Amino acid sequence: MSEKKEKLKRKTDATIDAFKSQRLRWVVGRSQVKVEVEEAKYQQTVDSIMKDEVERHMIIGALKEKGPLTVEEIAQLTELQQSKIVQHIIALRKNGLISEVGEKNRQYLYQAI
Amino acid sequence: MVEEPFEKENKAEEKFEPLIVAYCCNWCAYAGADLAGTSRFEYPTNIRIIRVMCTGRIDPTLVLEALRMGADGVLVAGCHPGDCHYQKGNYMMEKRFEYIKKAVKTTGIEPERVRLEWISASEGGKFAALVREMTEQIKQLGPSPFRLVNNSK
Numbered sequence: 581m582s583e584k585k586e587k588l589k590r591k592t593d594a595t596i597d598a599f600k601s602q603r604l605r606w607v608v609g610r611s612q613v614k615v616e617v618e619e620a621k622y623q624q625t626v627d628s629i630m631k632d633e634v635e636r637h638m639i640i641g642a643l644k645e646k647g648p649l650t651v652e653e654i655a656q657l658t659e660l661q662q663s664k665i666v667q668h669i670i671a672l673r674k675n676g677l678i679s680e681v682g683e684k685n686r687q688y689l690y691q692a693i
Numbered sequence: 694m695v696e697e698p699f700e701k702e703n704k705a706e707e708k709f710e711p712l713i714v715a716y717c718c719n720w721c722a723y724a725g726a727d728l729a730g731t732s733r734f735e736y737p738t739n740i741r742i743i744r745v746m747c748t749g750r751i752d753p754t755l756v757l758e759a760l761r762m763g764a765d766g767v768l769v770a771g772c773h774p775g776d777c778h779y780q781k782g783n784y785m786m787e788k789r790f791e792y793i794k795k796a797v798k799t800t801g802i803e804p805e806r807v808r809l810e811w812i813s814a815s816e817g818g819k820f821a822a823l824v825r826e827m828t829e830q831i832k833q834l835g836p837s838p839f840r841l842v843n844n845s846k
Contacts, residue, residue, distance in 0.1 A: 588838055592761050592800045599753040599796070608753065608792045630792065634799070 587659075591634070594641050598633035635660055636668050636677075643678060643692040650687040711765040711831040713740045713824075716755065718748045720778040721813050722770030728817030736821040737828040740768070747771070748809075749782025753793045756807060760797070763840045766806045766831040770820070773811040783811070803834055 598604055607626045617625075635658070642657040643649055651669070655662045669690060672678045681691045717723040723744045729736060745751055748771030759767050769790065771783045790809045798804045808827060812820050 585838070588801050592757065592802075592839075595796050595800050596754050596757045596761060599757065608789055626792070627795070630796065631799075634796075 590638065590641060590658075594634050594637040597637040597641070598630065601633050601637070603629060604633050632668070635664065636672060639665060639668055639672065640677060640692050643690060648681050648684075648689040648691040650684055650689055652687065654690075709832065709836055711739050711828060711836075712763070713766040713768055713827060713831060714759040714764045715740050715742045715768040715770060715824075716745050716748070716751050717742050717812075718771040718778075718782075719744055719746050721772035721776065721811075722820070724814035725770075725812040725816045725820045728814065729820045730817075732817045734817055734821035736824040739828045739831075740824050747777065747779050747782035748786035749777070749779060749784075751786060751789075753789060753796065756793050757796065760802060760806065760837065761839055763837060765834075765837045765840065766808070766827060768823075768827060769807070769809045770812045770823075771809075773813055776813065802838060805830065805834060806837065 599608070607629055638658045638660070639654055642654055646653075646657065649657070651662055651665050654660075654665050658665070660668075669678065673680075676693065678690050678692050680688050682689050715722075715726075717726055723742070726742055748769055751769060756767050756769065769786065771786060772778065774783060774787070777783045786809065790807075793807060794804045797807055810823055812823070
């Protein structure tokens, strides 16, 4: 399978997983949202949540597929920025979705739980 | 994830025949499709109808997974706004559909492959015309990238 197709498959799987996540389910799928913010700002928030969730599930997917990986290796697989990955890793660790499992080349190795 | 159903049907394809999955609400669109049948309106056989109780029940993952499994298009058909049997199911879907379209676009699939339409129980003709039009549109777009992904395994 070519790399392009592999990428498409990985991204779609991450999107499907993202839509299954609690965080996205809370904001998507309501006809009227009773929050005290203007519509444009709400849309912006939902968009950023959607982007974050897809990226996070891409990271989890990469970890599940290829086993323990460092941030650098995750960046190669997912084509995301390393700084962004670190931010996501902090959030994912806090939610108990990934954990550290030792070191490789003086970098932490992460694994999906 | 199961990947066989769509593959089997398309094994011996030479001329591209699209496969469209349609989620129809029980009270309007499904009755409309039924009427199209009983009124003997002709429409392409490329559509596979799945009856759901309300469009508000359709989770975004259902649409995305249909595409992921190799469907060339997904149609979501429900009652006209204000006519929902459950008061506001179709409004929920309308809102949700914006996000589905966005998600489909960001994944790299053409957003035209997913459509949301309102069909009432008396619009059999409209249903047949819609299926004809959508089949033509998908034929022009070509096969879904996932059909190729699944077949190359």
